[in-house]
Amino acid sequence: MTKYREILRLxxxxxxxxNIATSCGVSKKTVSKVLKASKEQNLKWPLVKKLTEEALLSMLFPSTSQAIKVSTKRMPDYEHIRKELLRNGGNKKLLWTEYLEACRLSRDVPLMYSQFCYYIQQDEIKRRASMHINRKPGEQIEVDWAGDTARIIDPDTGEIITAYVFVGVMTYSQYPYVExxxxQKQESWIAxxxxxxxxxxxxxxxxxxxxxKTAVIHNKNWFDQQINTVYHEMAEHYGTAIIPARVRAPKDKPNAEGTVGTISTWILAALREVEFFFTC
Structure with a gap:
């Protein structure tokens, strides 16, 4: 279900x-409709805590709240479509016809041609060339766990304890914080x-x-990903918005990735022969 409460908070x-659309996993058009409806219904943040998403839906869109149903339509095979469109004579109309036949044989509900083209277009947008995005000072920070780990020695037992490195980087200045x-549990992530x-x-x-996992809860479809509950509560406490990077999209947080590489080389690798002891 659409996160109406989170849209109004952000x-x-x-x-x-x-950015609200990206954070809440909805389209920009949906965000615009929700904000427009909230003004018409005079709904303002903060909301009553007991007000559920279902109740918000009925308040924002009373005429359509009962008409929303879970879609059972079969989605296109994007990888197959991309390959077929590169072949001579390949076009969306032909592929849609083949898609309809596949749906008929498997008894799945098909998409209309306009919907079929829309989802293909959205898949193509994700693979287009990126461009430089201007940032404002202090507006955004990128966070991640470094892939490489450090080692700490217990002075009493001699046990080698693995240390995980947290990295936070200011997007505009690339000023880092490392700890x-x-x-990598939730307590450490919040701390x-x-x-x-x-x-x-x-x-x-x-x-x-x-x-x-300490940031995002993955469902079967990563487009429907949810922010971890504790992490979301932290964001509400500090009055900030969480916009997760896309899966396998390191360019969504390039500064964090670059800083992780720098730390791995000039701190973790440089100090690989140095022994550090754990103290309480």
């Missing part, structure tokens, strides 16, 4: 409709953000995390 933070933890905010002396409007 709008109250003056987050752009495009090591003995695990890292809290310490990072103290270090920077403030909170950015947007956080761009990777798709780790």
């Amino acid at each position: 709008s109250n933070l003056n987050i752009s409709q495009e 090591a933890f003995i695990n 890292a953000h809290t310490n990072m905010y103290k270090y920077f002396g403030g909170v950015t409007k947007i956080i761009v995390p990777d798709n780790c």
